[in-house]
Amino acid sequence: MPELPEVYALVADLGARLVGRTLDRFDVVSFAALKTFDPPASALAGRMIVAVDRHGKFLDLTFAAPGAGVAAGGDDELHLVMHLARAGWIRWREGPPVIKAGRPGSGPLAARLVLDESGDPPGSGLDITEAGTKKSLAIYVVRDPNEVPGIARLGPNPLDPGFTLEQFAGILNGAGRAQIKGVLRNQAVIAGIGNAYSDEILHTAHMSPFKPAAMTDDEVGRLFEAMQSTLRGAIERSDGLAASELKREKKLGLQVHGRTGEFCPVCGDIVRQVTYADSSLQYCPTCQTGGKPLADRVLSRLLK
Structure with missing residues (x-):
C-alpha cells in the first residue's frame, strides 16, 4: 500500500506529467471501484487537469471547468480522488491504450485516463490497476474532496509545519x-x-x-x-x-x-x-x- 512518502512522490511525478493536459475520456473498467455517481465519470471529459494533490493516502486530480485554462480554482471544478488501498497502483502509459480481448473487469485494470491528442505523447495517460482478488481500490468523482468520507475524517498531516x-x-x-x-x-x-x-x-x-x-x-x-x-x-x-x-x-x-x-x-x-x-x-x-x-x-x- 502506498503511504505518505510514496503519495508525496506520486503527486510530484503525476503533477509534472498531467497538469496542463486535457482529458479525452475516463474509462471505468471495474465498476465496483467507482464509489460515486453524481457527477458522472463522463463529466471529466474535455476538462483540463490543473492540479495534483494529496490528502493523507488519497490522490486528488483537479479538473477545471471547460475553457477555464490552467489556473486552479472555481465553482465548477471537479476532482478525481483515488485511494489505492493495499494492491492498487498507477501506471503511466506513453501512448493510446491497447484494447485487449476478454471480459471487462476480469484483469487488474480498474480504470483508465486517456489524454487528448494535443499533448506529447498524444493519447498517453494513466492505467489504474489493482492486483489480487480482494478489491479495495476506491475512486470518487466529486465537486469537493471533503465529500469523500475518508478525507473528511482525516487527522493532521504529521509533516505539516504546524504539527508540533x-x-x-x-x-x-x-x-x-x-x-x-x-x-x-x-x-x-x-x-x-x-x-x-x-x-x-x-x-x-x-x-x-x-x-x-x-x-x-x-x-x-x-x-x-x-x-x-x-x-x-x-x-x-x-x-x-x-x-x-x-x-x-x-x-x-x-x-x-x-x-x-x-x-x-x-x-x-x-x-x-x-x-x-x-x-x-x-x-x-x-x-x-x-x-x-x-x-x-x-x-x-x-x-x-
Missing part, C-alpha cells in the same frame, strides 16, 4: 492505553502512516508496537523525532522517482517491515513477525521489546 511535538503529545495522551502501533495507523488521528512506516517508526524509536500510547515526555519526544526522520528520509529517497520506481525504492529503504527472518541492520537480531487476520507487523526483539519475542495476538498477549 505538543500536538503529538496531546494525541498520544488522548489515546491512553491504546496500542501505539494502532494509533500511528489510525487515519482519523494522524493522516498518511500505514502498516509499513508505523513498523519503521517504532523500530527507529526502539518501542514495542504494543506499548500504550500514553507515555513519558522523553518517550513522546523520541517517537516524534523517529516519525519525522523516518517519513522525511523516505520522501528524500523517493524524490524525483517515477511511479514505476517507487515500490522498489520503498522496499529497499525498509529496515524491519517485510523482512521477517532477516537480520536487523541495527543490532543483528532476527526480525520477527506478528500475524493478524488480514495483516502482519514486523519488529526487532532486541531493539524494541527488551529481547522478548511477541506472540501471535490470536494466541496470547506476550510470550514471557
